[in-house]
Amino acid sequence: KAGVTQTPRYLIKTRGQQVTLSCSPISGHRSVSWYQQTPGQGLQFLFEYFSETQRNKGNFPGRFSGRQFSNSRSEMNVSTLELGDSALYLCASSSRRSEDYGYTFGSGTRLTVV
Amino acid sequence: AQSVTQLDSHVSVSEGTPVLLRCNYSSSYSPSLFWYVQHPNKGLQLLLKYTSAATLVKGINGFEAEFKKSETSFHLTKPSAHMSDAAEYFCVVSDPFRKLQFGAGTQVVVTP
Numbered sequence: 773k774a775g776v777t778q779t780p781r782y783l784i785k786t787r788g789q790q791v792t793l794s795c796s797p798i799s800g801h802r803s804v805s806w807y808q809q810t811p812g813q814g815l816q817f818l819f820e821y822f823s824e825t826q827r828n829k830g831n832f833p834g835r836f837s838g839r840q841f842s843n844s845r846s847e848m849n850v851s852t853l854e855l856g857d858s859a860l861y862l863c864a865s866s867s868r869r870s871e872d873y874g875y876t877f878g879s880g881t882r883l884t885v886v
Numbered sequence: 887a888q889s890v891t892q893l894d895s896h897v898s899v900s901e902g903t904p905v906l907l908r909c910n911y912s913s914s915y916s917p918s919l920f921w922y923v924q925h926p927n928k929g930l931q932l933l934l935k936y937t938s939a940a941t942l943v944k945g946i947n948g949f950e951a952e953f954k955k956s957e958t959s960f961h962l963t964k965p966s967a968h969m970s971d972a973a974e975y976f977c978v979v980s981d982p983f984r985k986l987q988f989g990a991g992t993q994v995v996v997t998p
Contacts, residue, residue, distance in 0.1 A: 820985065
């Protein structure tokens with residue numbers, strides 16, 4: 773089956789702009805979570821969505837937001853970009869069935885803020 | 887609260903020799919534990935997972951890990967390293983709310 777698809781793969785934005793990243797989960801997976809990866813902070817949890825509802829949120833400012841659509845696709849938005857938002861943003865999808873429990877990650881979106 | 891500590895930031899091995907990546911965890915719950923690998927400029931690939939079944943878990947590409955509750959450890963091993971194993975490896979713990987906590991990562995270098 774198809775994996776987790778993240779678009780775009782690369783983005784360059786200017787400080788102050790906003791950006792939207794997209795994630796299409798594995799077919800049948802209803803849980804989508806987002807992570808930020810930076811050399812300094814490593815991998816940090818942003819938020820998780822399940823059936824269009826945000827279930828968990830990490831310790832990020834309100835400039836980071838997300839949503840999930842009825843087909844389980846998810847978007848993440850960052851407003852008023854700062855240089856420190858430059859990172860690899862990874863999306864993971866998961867089945868909530870315990871026997872299938874695990875997370876499949878996409879290849880990520882590399883965001884560079886200049 | 888939960889946390890993960892990967893005891894080595896860098897591991898260098900010769901091709902054909904065993905690999906050991908060490909991970910200790912702390913969790914208030916009965917944990918689910920994972921090992922992921924990340925090759926340069928790639929996403930994360932699941933190697934194996936422990937979810938309270940057998941304590942010795944076999945994964946892909948010849949990797950395995952043993953869950954030791956008494957030692958709060960989940961070390962990853964492979965009997966014979968291959969050049970393609972050069973990558974960064976992450977030990978991960980999941981809480982009951984499905985939030986993943988990642989270790990800092992171990993960079994593996996394989997020399998011919």
